[in-house]
Amino acid sequence: MRVDRELKYTYPTSKHTTPLQTYTSNHPFLPVTNKHTCTLPTHPPFHQQTYTFNPFPPPPTPSNQKTHLYPPPLPPTNLHIPNPPHTHPSTNNLHIQPRPTTTYTSTPSLPRTNNPPPTLHPHPPHPFHQQTYTSNTPPAPSRTNPTPPHPFHQQTHIQQPTPPSLTTPPTITHHTPTPPHPLPPKPPHPHHAPRRTSLEALHRTSPHTRVDVSHPRGRSYTYSSSRYSVNDGYYLKTSSVERCHALAFGESWHRRRSESDWQKRPNSKNKMATNPAGTGIMENITPSDSPPSPFDAPTSSPLPSVPPNTPSTPSPSGPPTTPFPSSGQPRFPSASQNRDAKMPDLPEMGENESPGAQRQSQVSSSSRNSTLLRKNPRSRGASETSAGRIDPGTAFPPYDPRFSLSLSVSAANGAAASQLPLDDDGRKKIVVLGSGDFGLALATRLVQANYRVAVGSRDPERCRSKVEATGGIPMTHAEALRESAVVVLAVPFQHTGSLPLSNLANKIVIDSESCHFDNETMHARLVLYRRSSNPKDRDSSGRSQAEHLQNLLPTARVVKAFNVLSAYTLSRGIRGSKEVPVCGDDKEAKQLVSEVVKDLRLDPTDLGGLQSAREVEEIPFQFFTEWKFGVILSTVVWCIMFVVTLFRSQLCSNLENMHKPNFTWDWSGFDGIVRDNVSSSSAGAALTLLALCYLPGVIAAYIQLARGTKYSEFPLWLDTWLKGRKHIGILMLWNAAIHAILVLSYSMGSVGLYDDTYSWRGPTYVACGAFTLLLAGVLGVASLPSVSASMTWREFSFVQSRVGWLVLLLASFHIIFNFWDGLIKNNFSCYFLPSIAQLCIVLPLLTLVLKLPLLTPCVDRSLTRIRQGYERVSLHGLTGV
């Protein structure tokens, strides 16, 4: 008796869009038992499959001789056996024969188990029974071109991908069938969906790929070392990656800030959408740029998917992505990623225009750096390519939104770093040129890290004592350069020409210079660099010193590093970790320098190519760049409040009486300026700033809902606003604290809390104020990088979003209960100026009112889907399904 057996595995690949994928293979199983488990030894447990065997094994025939030791790559989540002749009409099944058939369909709605699938047919199929395998995909080929079936094995193969072989991992092909139903398929319940982390999927598709994951929040160094090894790859726990909306290949989830930026990386999105193994699994790795927001429904599948049939190339009409750096997070010409990766993108990593392989190597770097790179609004080109993605729903965004996720991937088979030469004692040898403050401080740290440091000087005898005090060895430049192939330049750039440059040929030269020490020169250079909005001009006029050095030393491999440190902190010993951006065009040299940085107990951050040095060199000279927006905003708000209180409390009474005879200026009211005006101005400013923390997220949500996609750019003002929320929040806390302190110190006695006029409102509003202050403090503390780094993403999101909204509500009640009557009434005195309570309650109420519709289930669901990558109308011209 011969039975041809086919197993058909159908499973959903995408939550919203997907056509079911069907894998069919012939398995002449042995009839040992009717239960057998095959496990792929090199894969995670979810590969375990259970097979049920037909008791009637077919003898090998020419058409049926393939032996598969391993099951197909993706296991059936369930085998669902409908009554053979009746299949649901909506599945577009093809029935060749109405005779007894065995139909295997996996349905996402059934719980996935490891139990053996049910017997293939309630009755053992007759060997000659024709078996028909149905698929949810249109079976046109089999209808039009039916291969004459073997007389004993009449079969209809609606889809027959290449069966898995023993040696090469099977590939999964994507089919883009007509959607069987006009409505998108219901997303599988998260518990039923196959649980694969993004990195597991990545690991499966590219098992020899190394994945570095850093935490989406906080400075990258916090998590830069968190790697979890699995087999020969790396993966991170589900929660970490999925919650962060991990990104594939560390790129492409960045938001594109401008057309020119987009043009710099025309293939970035393609890189994300097409995975190297061609398996399509990568679609589970979502380029979702925004971290989970308050609107992210917990019911969403852990891995939001991108519609597979959505072209990944953007429309030529404009930059398609959302504002985020997602993070997330990329401004560098080399780095992108993700997010943007934002991020984002990470979500917004450094993005470089450099194409191809160089770009790949930069990808890993770009994600990383971001914390150190403050966005300079004036230098949009290269720097802004790394735009981070921000979660509009979280009031205090991560320390650097470009870090919403930094996920970098680099090929593990890349060249290994060359080794530093060792001395007889096994110490690594390195050269420091220059015996100035920085050279000596660096030498000290290197010696502490068990390096043999040759300090090159124009006059070794003169600096001998200083150098020897560090543990270094004073030498002439030429002597020192014979010591090692790795040289740190600790000589001011303008004196580089007096060094024996020919001796630097073929060496790895670490340029530690930030900017010219000469203020005038430095200023000139920065102006030159920032003046032009055209990246081309900047390339020609604003080249970094590291690039100049590379031009000067064409055979050397220049790496920029250490410039963000100061001699002072180096010599005193840095507590904890410190991020040190490293950039250079030579990957191997960069890797080696990174090792040196690590040896000094610092955290190297790969920023990609040497061009990134343009921004790296400016880092030490940035001056509260990120705070600018928040400080200006809060100052303006506070001043408005103060002027209003000044008029209403002090000026108006005088101004209105000025025309009266015998008018004399009444100064009595001015006594309370510090006590009352400052207190109420601070209170009003605090409440307004709190609303301003949450308002942009609400506006962003409406924009996303209106556009039906998150892959479109927010207006610049909104983008700036979103990114400034953290600082606005901290300044809000500052104002609230001032108000609380002043009220407690001066006003408590005069408030009359327990007057009859206040009745229950007195204690209530005070309690609201107290809780507001307390919870606002929690918000502020949770936004500290060290604190947020210790929280999970969900905890962080909960605090910044849910608790934040609660604070806004309590603060509004604090005002409402206090000024119960005065909120509505206005006696229109004092030039129609509103009272401070009326003024400061407007924005909170507006924000709360706008937020309410977003909480309704249908709107919430739509928004959640959009933020998971669903596009109602794709930017690429296709309609999302």
Ligand SMILES: NC(=O)C1=CN([C@@H]2O[C@H](COP(=O)(O)OP(=O)(O)OC[C@H]3O[C@@H](n4cnc5c(N)ncnc54)[C@H](OP(=O)(O)O)[C@@H]3O)[C@@H](O)[C@H]2O)C=CC1
């Ligand atoms: N100071 C700091 O905190 C930091 C400095 N840096 C960078 O490190 C570099 C050195 O800084 P720093 O040590 O503070 O500077 P210093 O002026 O203290 O030292 C510079 C050293 O360079 C050598 N030098 C000076 N003039 C010449 C010349 N004409 N030809 C050859 N060598 C010369 C001298 O060493 P000798 O007499 O032995 O030849 C001198 O000690 C700079 O590029 C700076 O940007 C980077 C980060 C922090």
Ligand SMILES: [Cu+2]
């Ligand atoms: Cu108050």
